[in-house]
Each structure stands twice: as structure tokens, then as C-alpha cells.
Amino acid sequence: MKEKKVLVTGGAGYIGSVVTEELLACGYKVVVIDDLRQGHRDAVAKGAELVIGDIHDETVLGEIFSGAKIDAVVHLAADSVIGSSMTDPRGCLENNVIGGMTLLKQMLKYKVTNIVFSSSAAVYGEPRNNPIDESHPTKPINTYGESKLIFERILSWYATGYGLKHICLRYFNAAGASELFGEDHHPETHLVPNVLSAAIGKMTSIAIFGNDYPTKDGSCVRDYVHVVDIAQAHILALKKLKTLSGKIYNLGSGSGCSVLQVVKAARKISGKDIPIQFHPRRTGDPAILVASCDLSKKELGWQPAYTKIEDIIKSAWRWRLDYPDGYRK
Numbered sequence: 073m074k075e076k077k078v079l080v081t082g083g084a085g086y087i088g089s090v091v092t093e094e095l096l097a098c099g100y101k102v103v104v105i106d107d108l109r110q111g112h113r114d115a116v117a118k119g120a121e122l123v124i125g126d127i128h129d130e131t132v133l134g135e136i137f138s139g140a141k142i143d144a145v146v147h148l149a150a151d152s153v154i155g156s157s158m159t160d161p162r163g164c165l166e167n168n169v170i171g172g173m174t175l176l177k178q179m180l181k182y183k184v185t186n187i188v189f190s191s192s193a194a195v196y197g198e199p200r201n202n203p204i205d206e207s208h209p210t211k212p213i214n215t216y217g218e219s220k221l222i223f224e225r226i227l228s229w230y231a232t233g234y235g236l237k238h239i240c241l242r243y244f245n246a247a248g249a250s251e252l253f254g255e256d257h258h259p260e261t262h263l264v265p266n267v268l269s270a271a272i273g274k275m276t277s278i279a280i281f282g283n284d285y286p287t288k289d290g291s292c293v294r295d296y297v298h299v300v301d302i303a304q305a306h307i308l309a310l311k312k313l314k315t316l317s318g319k320i321y322n323l324g325s326g327s328g329c330s331v332l333q334v335v336k337a338a339r340k341i342s343g344k345d346i347p348i349q350f351h352p353r354r355t356g357d358p359a360i361l362v363a364s365c366d367l368s369k370k371e372l373g374w375q376p377a378y379t380k381i382e383d384i385i386k387s388a389w390r391w392r393l394d395y396p397d398g399y400r401k
Contacts, residue, residue: 077101078310079142079184081127081175082149083120084111087190087246087299089253091146093117094303103140105132106149112399115253127171130178137182144186144313145179146306147172150219152192157215158355168219169226176230186237187227188309193244193295193322193361195221202328203295203364206242206320213358224320231318239309239316243302243323244295244363248384249391255299256398263334264296264385268392271342278346280331282353285360291331293360295324298378298387308372321372324363329381341385 078095082088083104088111095102102120105127116122121140125132127149136142150168151157157164179187194217195210212218220242230236247264249255255265269275283290305323309316329337332348339346368374378384 089115133178205364237317248298254391271344293328301376321368328362
């Protein structure tokens with residue numbers, strides 16, 4: 073049987089690096105396209121081919137599709153910072169929607185009709201109920217979530233018009249690390265890596281945005297899912313594109329942790345004091361986001377290996393101790 077070749081957009085980024093790593097471990101051939109604005113050359117797993125380029129660049133994409141004989145695409149490249157998506161909505165929409173459409177144009181030109189799309193729980197907006205299942209209304213409250221929802225709808229219409237086979241994965245808060253690859257953004261806006269940066273003295277304190285939410289301790293509650301489990305879900309989706317095309321699946325743990333609970337767990341695991349400072353709420357942050365993952369478990373056969381926040385943080389802590397300066401080590 074011929075080895076399948078997969079193009080991973082954004083494969084030098086946090087999630088893309090682990091998706092690439094897991095694809096290679098499962099016997100896939102992998103081509104990564106990344107412009108390295110947010111990704112890192114050292115985050116591309118050994119054995120993958122790296123093309124430094126932008127998904128807006130039709131020439132670069134055409135060279136990949138014409139030369140590499142790609143079987144499927146895992147599309148992760150995106151601007152993903154909620155705050156900047158609100159202050160620069162044009163940039164977010166251009167990258168996440170127009171860039172994605174440029175990718176689709178070249179896919180169809182070279183008859184590549186299989187794609188797994190990295191979507192987001194941000195499409196749901198302020199939840200009416202928790203846990204959130206895939207039938208929950210989609211009413212994004214930030215530009216990032218809107219951009220993901222727009223592209224999901226584009227994929228649906230492309231399926232109708234061009235026979236595009238696609239699965240969308242709406243995951244909640246990615247966290248943790250594999251043995252080789254972890255989270256290293258500049259600037260870093262995610263809680264777990266910032267908490268661990270404070271634990272090793274790279275930050276003086278952790279900013280907590282809002283302590284007056286309607287939650288047990290007043291801080292936001294989020295559903296954290298391990299990055300390796302996310303990568304495994306992408307592989308399952310690739311394998312089931314023919315039978316499950318058009319489906320949307322949540323990826324999460326099914327339970328939530330507050331920001332303060334994450335800080336408490338990180339203090340215990342690291343053995344370090346992690347100072348916190350409270351700040352006003354950020355625009356576009358729902359109080360609670362927790363996933364129902366029943367459908368992904370039933371239909372994809374997804375079984376997350378990391379179900380406790382402590383285990384997720386432990387993996388991220390091990391990586392941070394090995395790479396205290398991230399990929400600038």
C-alpha cells in the first residue's frame with residue numbers, strides 16, 4: 073500500500089509540530105508549509121519536508137501540489153490570538169479566510185479533495201449551556217471565532233460544489249507538550265506556558281483577566297485538551313474522511329478548570345510560587361467553555377490519553393525545563 077502524503081499548513085507551529093510528529097510516527101509522509109512568523113524551524117519534526125512560504129502564495133502552493141503528489145491537507149495555519157483579532161479584524165480575516173480560500177483554490181486545481189480543518193470552540197461564542205455539543209448555536213463573539221466559522225461554511229459549500237471531503241475539528245484549549253515539541257509563541261498569550269514561564273522566573277507574575285465571572289472562584293473556566301490527543305484526532309479524521317465527510321467534532325476533556333485552578337496545579341507540580349495579578353476582563357472572553365466530546369469518541373473513535381489537568385501541565389513542565397528559552401535554546 074502506498075504511503076499517504078499529507079500537507080500540514082502551519083506545521084512549524086505549536087499544534088502543527090505535534091500533528092506532524094504523530095503523522096510521521098503513523099507512517100505518513102509529511103510536507104510542512106509555514107512562513108515561520110509564529111512557527112519555528114526547530115519545531116518541524118525530523119523526516120518532514122519544510123517549505124518556508126505563505127498560504128497566500130499561489131506559486132508556492134502550486135509547486136507543492138504539482139511536485140509532491142499530496143493526498144490530503146491538514147489545515148492549521150491561522151492567526152489565533154483573540155485579542156489581536158478584535159483590534160485588527162482585517163488581518164485576522166485575511167489570513168484565516170482569504171488565505172484558506174487560496175489554499176482551497178490550489179487544492180482543487182491539482183485535484184486534492186481531502187482536508188481536515190483545525191477549527192475552534194470560539195465559534196460557539198457565549199455558551200447557552202455546558203458542556204457544549206456540536207449542535208450548540210454558533211454565535212462567535214470575537215473575530216477569530218467568526219473567521220473559523222466562515223471557513224467551516226466555505227468548506228461545506230465546496231463539498232456541495234466540488235466534492236471536497238472535509239472534517240472540522242473544534243477544539244478547546246490546547247495545552248501540554250510531547251517529549252520533543254511544546255508551546256513557544258512570541259508574544260505568548262496562553263495560560264499554561266505563561267504560568268510555567270513564571271515558575272522558572274521568566275515572568276514576574278501571571279495576569280488573570282477577570283475575577284468577577286459567574287464561576288466558583290470568579291475566574292474563567294476552560295476545557296484543556298492535550299496537544300498529542302488533538303494530533304491523534306487529526307489522524308483519525310484523515311482515516312475517516314470518506315465515510316464522515318462534512319462532520320464537525322469537538323475535542324476537549326469534557327470537564328473544565330478555572331484559571332486559578334490551573335495556577336494552583338502548576339504551583340504544586342513545579343514546586344514554585346507563581347504570583348498572580350488580577351486585571352479587568354478581556355473583550356470577547358466567555359465565562360465558561362466546556363466541551364461535550366461524546367460524538368468524537370463515538371464516531372471518530374477518539375480516546376484522549378490525558379484527561380487530568382495535572383497530567384497536561386506535567387508534560388508542559390517537563391518540556392519547559394528542557395527548553396527554558398523555547399526553541400531559542
